Amino acid sequence: MNQIGYTALLLAVAISAYGVVAPLVGARTGRREFIKSGERAVYALAAVVIVASACLLYALITRDFSNEYVASYTSRELGWAYTVSSFWAGNSGSLLLWVVILGAFQAIAVYQNRHKNRELIPYVISILMSIVLFFSLLMVFLPEANPFKVIPPGSVPANGMGLNPMLENPGMVIHPVTLYLGYVGFSIPFAFAMAALITKRLGDFWIRSTRRWTLLAWLFLTLGNLVGAWWAYVTLGWGGYWAWDPVENASLLPWLTGTAFLHSVMIQEKKDMLKVWNMVLIILTFMLTIFGTFLTRSGIIQSVHSFSSGRMGEMFLLFMGLVLAFSLTLLFNRLDLLKSRNELDSFISRESTFLLNNLILVGMAFTVVLGVLFPILSEAVTGNKVTVGPPFFNTVMVPLGLLLLFVTGVCPLIAWRRATFSNLLKNLIYPVVTAAVAFVALFALGVRGFYPLLSYTLSAFVLATVCLEFGRGAWVRHQMQQENVAKALVGLTWRNKRRYGGYIVHIGVVLLLVGVTGSSAFKVKADQVLTKGQSMTVGGYELTYDSFNSYDTNEKSVGQVTFTLKKDGQFLGTVTPVKEYYFNKDQAWTRVDRHTTLARDVYVSLLEYSTDTGEAKVEAFVNPLISWMWIGGFVMAFGGIVALWPDGRDQRRLAARYERQARLHEV
Amino acid sequence: MKGRLDYMKSENGLRPRGLRSGRPRFWALALVCLVSSLALLATAIPAVAVPPVSSVSDKIMCLCGCNSVLSVCPHPDCSWGIPAKEDIKQQLEAGTAPDAIIAQYVSKYGEQVLAAPTKRGFNMVVWVLPFAMLLIGAVAIFLLARTWAVRRSATEESALVVPVPVEDHPDEMVRRMEDELKRFD
Numbered sequence: 101m102n103q104i105g106y107t108a109l110l111l112a113v114a115i116s117a118y119g120v121v122a123p124l125v126g127a128r129t130g131r132r133e134f135i136k137s138g139e140r141a142v143y144a145l146a147a148v149v150i151v152a153s154a155c156l157l158y159a160l161i162t163r164d165f166s167n168e169y170v171a172s173y174t175s176r177e178l179g180w181a182y183t184v185s186s187f188w189a190g191n192s193g194s195l196l197l198w199v200v201i202l203g204a205f206q207a208i209a210v211y212q213n214r215h216k217n218r219e220l221i222p223y224v225i226s227i228l229m230s231i232v233l234f235f236s237l238l239m240v241f242l243p244e245a246n247p248f249k250v251i252p253p254g255s256v257p258a259n260g261m262g263l264n265p266m267l268e269n270p271g272m273v274i275h276p277v278t279l280y281l282g283y284v285g286f287s288i289p290f291a292f293a294m295a296a297l298i299t300k301r302l303g304d305f306w307i308r309s310t311r312r313w314t315l316l317a318w319l320f321l322t323l324g325n326l327v328g329a330w331w332a333y334v335t336l337g338w339g340g341y342w343a344w345d346p347v348e349n350a351s352l353l354p355w356l357t358g359t360a361f362l363h364s365v366m367i368q369e370k371k372d373m374l375k376v377w378n379m380v381l382i383i384l385t386f387m388l389t390i391f392g393t394f395l396t397r398s399g400i401i402q403s404v405h406s407f408s409s410g411r412m413g414e415m416f417l418l419f420m421g422l423v424l425a426f427s428l429t430l431l432f433n434r435l436d437l438l439k440s441r442n443e444l445d446s447f448i449s450r451e452s453t454f455l456l457n458n459l460i461l462v463g464m465a466f467t468v469v470l471g472v473l474f475p476i477l478s479e480a481v482t483g484n485k486v487t488v489g490p491p492f493f494n495t496v497m498v499p500l501g502l503l504l505l506f507v508t509g510v511c512p513l514i515a516w517r518r519a520t521f522s523n524l525l526k527n528l529i530y531p532v533v534t535a536a537v538a539f540v541a542l543f544a545l546g547v548r549g550f551y552p553l554l555s556y557t558l559s560a561f562v563l564a565t566v567c568l569e570f571g572r573g574a575w576v577r578h579q580m581q582q583e584n585v586a587k588a589l590v591g592l593t594w595r596n597k598r599r600y601g602g603y604i605v606h607i608g609v610v611l612l613l614v615g616v617t618g619s620s621a622f623k624v625k626a627d628q629v630l631t632k633g634q635s636m637t638v639g640g641y642e643l644t645y646d647s648f649n650s651y652d653t654n655e656k657s658v659g660q661v662t663f664t665l666k667k668d669g670q671f672l673g674t675v676t677p678v679k680e681y682y683f684n685k686d687q688a689w690t691r692v693d694r695h696t697t698l699a700r701d702v703y704v705s706l707l708e709y710s711t712d713t714g715e716a717k718v719e720a721f722v723n724p725l726i727s728w729m730w731i732g733g734f735v736m737a738f739g740g741i742v743a744l745w746p747d748g749r750d751q752r753r754l755a756a757r758y759e760r761q762a763r764l765h766e767v
Numbered sequence: 768m769k770g771r772l773d774y775m776k777s778e779n780g781l782r783p784r785g786l787r788s789g790r791p792r793f794w795a796l797a798l799v800c801l802v803s804s805l806a807l808l809a810t811a812i813p814a815v816a817v818p819p820v821s822s823v824s825d826k827i828m829c830l831c832g833c834n835s836v837l838s839v840c841p842h843p844d845c846s847w848g849i850p851a852k853e854d855i856k857q858q859l860e861a862g863t864a865p866d867a868i869i870a871q872y873v874s875k876y877g878e879q880v881l882a883a884p885t886k887r888g889f890n891m892v893v894w895v896l897p898f899a900m901l902l903i904g905a906v907a908i909f910l911l912a913r914t915w916a917v918r919r920s921a922t923e924e925s926a927l928v929v930p931v932p933v934e935d936h937p938d939e940m941v942r943r944m945e946d947e948l949k950r951f952d
Contacts, residue, residue: 266841335841336839336841337841337843338838338839338840338841340839343835343836343839345834345835346834373915443915443916443918444912444915444916445916446916447912447913447916451912452908452912455908455911455912456905456908459901459904459905459908460901462904463897463900463901463904466897466900467897470893470896470897471893474884474892474893475879477892478884478889478890478893481889482888482889484877484878484889485877485878485879486878486879486881486884486890487828487879487880487881487882487883487884488883488884488893489828489836489882489883490825490836490882490883491825491826491882491883492882492883492884492893492894495883495894496894496897496898500897500901625821679843687844688842688843688844689843690843707843
């Protein structure tokens with residue numbers, strides 16, 4: 101099976117190399133058979149990478165320990181779900197995952213465009229195949245990246261090393277896949293953008309053709325980041341979810357620029373402006389998806405998430421350099437054609453707020469890149485090693501985030517094209533009054549601290565603006581079509597999925613920030629050594645040590661303590677944190693337990709225990725409002741799906757444009 | 768044991784010198800008030816609490832290789848982090864100030880142990896640059912948006928306004944100019 105898998109990878113190299121060249125030749129010489137052949141190469145590539153993936157999956161499920169990857173990441177004791185997820189637990193498996201997703205995505209993109217964008221498609225194929233070629237070459241020629249590397253017959257172990265206990269969590273089944281779907285998804289708009297530059301077809305066709313791909317990539321990246329945060333929260337045991345680790349930052353970067361791109365393209369669609377800027381943003385976003393992968397594998401930065409190895413970092417650096425040189429040269433050469441007559445109907449307009457939104461998002465991305473790379477820069481310049489960690493990011497990113505939240509609130513209040521101060525002030529009345537009421541209520545409730553007060557006040561402001569938008573639209577429908585308000589609300593959203601889907605995403609962002617603010621500003625922590633019957637208090641909650649249990653399995657030794665949770669003497673439930681020791685890996689691990697409500701989490705982690713005395717060292721946190729963070733994530737995802745949902749009218753409009761374009765071409 | 772004032776009073780049959788005049792009596796009364804206030808305050812203010820370990824562990828990195836701040840190192844049996852937290856706890860309980868402990872760690876492990884760069888020298892680049900870039904960007908956007916808005920109004924004017932000779936409608940032009948000037952005032 102390993103041989104078949106490796107052969108499939110070799111075929112992937114050959115097909116992708118062919119796929120780079122054939123469509124180019126076809127486009128340059130006008131020989132359609134080459135273009136057609138390039139398209140078939142896309143489907144063939146999808147097939148061979150699926151075969152390679154199936155081979156690895158088969159090896160994992162059948163515990164083929166002659167495969168080094170299988171021996172490193174699975175064991176006979178591992179459950180089936182985690183056996184499947186061990187596919188992407190290591191370096192080479194995750195590279196194969198990247199390739200199989202890209203193979204599938206490009207096959208879908210080519211199929212979607214079989215009757216349209218015919219001038220762009222040869223170049224789109226060539227660019228996407230170049231990316232596949234790079235990843236396939238890594239797997240074939242770098243031993244550390246080969247998922248089918250075979251252990252010599254005499255050295256095959258009887259059992260594998262097993263999965264890292266950190267990764268034995270449902271979050272890790274979902275997080276890497278969603279993140280990669282997001283990373284890889286941005287390759288499609290990037291390829292279309294490059295094809296548009298090459299063919300000089302620089303209208304908004306490439307944007308409209310890839311709008312759903314961009315949204316899909318953004319949606320998956322959002323989910324990937326959120327599931328990653330949730331995984332860190334329930335797994336790492338320190339009561340938080342985001343530590344500004346370089347690898348976490350790497351996944352945030354394309355999300356920031358991708359979000360800026362999603363907003364910025366609307367201006368190009370509506371006003372034919374910012375053509376260069378949109379090109380810059382999509383190049384940046386794609387580069388940052390590769391940068392994230394480079395950071396994880398280069399070894400230039402230490403991280404709990406990284407799996408650095410060998411020469412892979414150099415290869416990624418080379419690839420990034422080539423992509424950057426190619427795309428910037430192309431962009432530079434087409435600058436004249438990208439020039440648009442930039443005009444704003446009014447200084448005060450939604451377009452202006454979108455520019456501001458872009459500035460803040462790109463500023464945040466710049467801050468994160470600077471923070472990640474500054475240790476290297478500082479060492480190179482001064483010879484002094486420094487660390488850029490959470491205190492820096494919190495100091496710089498929190499005000500920027502709040503500024504962005506403010507712009508998010510103001511934006512819907514300003515009309516496209518032209519607005520006036522008096523109009524803006526009129527629109528601001530209700531949201532500002534809501535925000536003021538929220539501020540007073542929060543203050544009266546005892547909320548203090550500049551950032552928490554500001555964050556919640558701005559959240560109320562944004563929520564009010566979004567509700568106002570929904571309310572106004574629904575009211576008009578209710579008046580005009582005599583629908584009840586609920587039906588009018590659904591109808592309104594359904595008729596303008598993109599707009600109202602976006603507003604739903606904004607509601608999700610607000611809910612997420614409610615959780616982030618509550619859990620970071622009002623977190624309470626306590627740790628104590630307890631014996632049976634003793635209690636500790638954390639944030640008004642009483643934890644009483646009830647019972648201790650310990651046992652051994654083939655792979656680990658487990659200790660667990662059960663606590664009763666009470667508040668004001670009232671029984672709320674029990675929590676049972678666990679600490680495990682893995683014999684194979686000589687590694688200890690904690691599995692936290694939580695008592696969750698919408699108001700707060702009581703989060704308990706077992707740090708140490710003694711089997712002789714039953715004494716346990718416990719760390720407990722009360723994280724207010726943290727559930728709203730995950731709820732906000734779901735709402736964001738729902739909003740993304742609404743915006744992504746096919747819109748018949750929009751498609752018809754686009755189809756008509758394609759038809760006109762085709763006719764023009766024929767003339 | 769008798770104090771000096773008592774001797775003065777008993778031996779000379781005189782009242783102690785210091786208490787003869789009204790002014791020193793005021794000072795004595797003030798002293799009593801001060802002492803009793805301080806005593807009251809002392810009972811009201813609890814003993815100075817030992818700062819939590821997080822006052823240090825949030826500001827320094829764990830050097831086990833996890834690249835996390837010490838307080839959030841994910842390794843339950845961390846060979847560097849656990850002894851470090853214990854050391855910090857003991858020093859805090861012994862009365863060492865958090866800043867002094869941090870300084871100790873910096874002198875022992877170098878500046879890289881700090882979770883954020885200090886705000887001096889080349890490090891200022893990382894603190895200032897994001898805000899500087901944002902400010903430059905904001906100014907650039909302001910200028911661009913203004914230019915684009917002006918360009919638009921110029922286009923509109925040239926497209927829509929039919930040039931009218933001033934002499935044809937002198938009153939109207941004068942009125943408009945006056946209006947414009949009033950707005951500038």
